[in-house]
Amino acid sequence: MKTRRKFIKESLTLAAASQLPLNLNATNMEKTIEPVVISTWRHGLPANEASWKILDIGGKAIDAVEAGVRVVESDPNTRSVGLGGLPDRDGNVTLDACIMDETSNAGAVCFLQNIENPISVARLVMDKTPHVMLAGEGAFRFAIESGFKKTNLLTEASKKDWKKWTETSDYKPVINIENHDTIGLLALDKNGDLSGACTTSGLAYKMHGRVGDSPIIGAGLFVDNETGAATATGMGELVMKTIGSFLVVELMRQGATPQEACEEAVMRIVKKLDYKDLQVGYLALNKKGEIGAYAVHPGFNYALMKQAENKMYDAISYVKS
Ligand code: SD4
Numbered sequence: 001m002k003t004r005r006k007f008i009k010e011s012l013t014l015a016a017a018s019q020l021p022l023n024l025n026a027t028n029m030e031k032t033i034e035p036v037v038i039s040t041w042r043h044g045l046p047a048n049e050a051s052w053k054i055l056d057i058g059g060k061a062i063d064a065v066e067a068g069v070r071v072v073e074s075d076p077n078t079r080s081v082g083l084g085g086l087p088d089r090d091g092n093v094t095l096d097a098c099i100m101d102e103t104s105n106a107g108a109v110c111f112l113q114n115i116e117n118p119i120s121v122a123r124l125v126m127d128k129t130p131h132v133m134l135a136g137e138g139a140f141r142f143a144i145e146s147g148f149k150k151t152n153l154l155t156e157a158s159k160k161d162w163k164k165w166t167e168t169s170d171y172k173p174v175i176n177i178e179n180h181d182t183i184g185l186l187a188l189d190k191n192g193d194l195s196g197a198c199t200t201s202g203l204a205y206k207m208h209g210r211v212g213d214s215p216i217i218g219a220g221l222f223v224d225n226e227t228g229a230a231t232a233t234g235m236g237e238l239v240m241k242t243i244g245s246f247l248v249v250e251l252m253r254q255g256a257t258p259q260e261a262c263e264e265a266v267m268r269i270v271k272k273l274d275y276k277d278l279q280v281g282y283l284a285l286n287k288k289g290e291i292g293a294y295a296v297h298p299g300f301n302y303a304l305m306k307q308a309e310n311k312m313y314d315a316i317s318y319v320k321s
Contacts, residue, residue, distance in 0.1 A: 033192045036289040037064065037305045039185035040233045040281065043072045043081070044303030048310050051187055056308070061187040061195035062101040066123050069097075069197045072183045073117050076155050080181050083116050084155040085201025087162050089169065090208045093153040096215035097122045097199035098133075102225040108133040110215040115143045116151045119199045122215070132217065153201075165205055172277075182214050184221060184231025186285040194285065196221045196229045202236070212236025218246035228252040228286035230261070233300070235278040242268045248284050248292075258284035258292030266294050266318050281315055294318070 035055035037048045051068035055061070073082030080086065087093045097118035098108035107126025109118050110133060121143045125134050134142050144150065154162075182200035189195075198221040200214040213219035213236035220236070222245035223229040230248035232239040239245070244265050251261035262282040269275050281300035284292040293302050293315035300315040 033188070033190050034289055034306060035064075035187065035189055036285060036291070037068065037185065037187045038283050038285055038291050038293075039068065039303050040183055040231065040283060041181045041301060042303065042312060043075070043078050043181075043183055044185065045310055045312065046071050046075075047183055047185055048303050048305040051185065052305050052308070052310070055187060055189050058190050060191070061189040061193050062099070062123075064187045064189065065185050065195045065197035066099060066119055068185045068187070069119050069183050069199050070117050073119060073199055076157075078183075079158060079161075079201075080204070081183055081200055082118065083151065083153050084158055085153060086158050086204035087154055087201075088208045088210065089166075089171070089205045091154065091159070091162055092208060093158070093201055094208075094210075095153075095199070095201055096212055096220075097197070098215045098217055098221050099123050099126060099195070099197045100217060100221055100223040100229075101126070101195045102193035102223070104224065106132050106217045108215040108217060109135070109139040109143075110211040111136040111209065112139045112143070114140065114150045114153060115148050116153065117148070119197050121146070121148060122197075122199075133215065135211075162205070169205075171205055182220070182233045184214075184233055184283060186223075186229040186231055186283060188285060188287070188289050192287065194223050194225050194229045194287065196223045196231055198231050213239035213244070216240060218243050220245060222246045222249045224249050224253065226253070226287070228258060228261075228284055230258075230265075230282060230284040232280060232282050234280035234296070238269050238273050238275065238278055238280050238296075241273060244269075244280070244282060248282055252284065252286055258286050258290050259294065260292070262292040262294035263318075266296055269296060270318055 047068035051064035076084035281295035
């Protein structure tokens with residue numbers, strides 16, 4: 001006959017077991033996190049694919065974001081990032097890039113010339129130096145000493161467009177140029193960690209020496225692994241004056257959804273600055289894998305990859321048409 005104590009013990013064990021899957025072990029008790037990668041403009045599609053290859057096999061978000069944007073930097077047909085980027089008004093291709101990881105570590109380069117993959121130089125600034133940003137000649141020297149190759153980034157096509165522009169030298173930023181802009185890319189890996197990367201040749205025909213928001217941590221990109229990540233594209237001056245990406249992440253920290261945070265950051269521009277002929281678009285990604293996208297004007301689009309599906313979406317905007 002069972003003692004009362006033995007009966008209770010057996011019943012409890014049975015009850016507990018019935019709540020649990022049969023093949024329970026330490027590994028499948030861990031929650032699986034679905035990776036997400038989101039990036040600006042149509043050139044985000046191939047970038048997302050490259051990032052996904054790393055995320056899908058359980059790689060780190062920081063490696064995924066670097067690998068993703070490198071694809072766009074090395075594509076001569078993307079006329080606004082890396083190789084083939086449109087030059088400044090004097091014919092120099094000058095590049096800006098930054099990267100930030102889940103430990104709040106960050107690296108950046110600005111006004112860098114003759115290096116095809118500035119994002120990887122930014123990664124090395126982050127990993128191998130006590131600094132966050134290297135500029136111009138110093139960044140170039142650091143890149144060469146680190147084994148990067150000197151490359152002429154001004155392709156024939158970009159040279160031709162620049163020569164044509166010099167006929168009038170009329171400088172006016174264009175609100176949206178589909179297929180033709182900065183790449184900002186944010187990723188969430190299977191470990192639940194966030195990272196981001198942002199890289200550009202900046203505004204076409206800018207003044208020599210002009211640096212935009214894209215290499216500025218907090219402006220073009222910000223990552224806080226407790227909360228979320230954000231990146232910006234468009235007229236860097238508006239983003240810098242409002243510290244846009246930091247603002248988006250900070251709003252998420254205070255409880256905003258990624259979408260609400262992007263909208264509020266755009267409203268900050270709309271309320272304070274002359275936005276009439278200027279575009280800015282924000283992307284945000286939080287720890288739960290939720291995303292946000294919003295722009296000042298229509299025309300901003302982005303590539304989102306999750307569950308192995310990579311698709312373009314149009315962002316909504318403050319100005320409706
Ligand atoms: C810049 N934000 O240099 C970059 C360029 C860009 O649309 O995204 N252009 O201001």
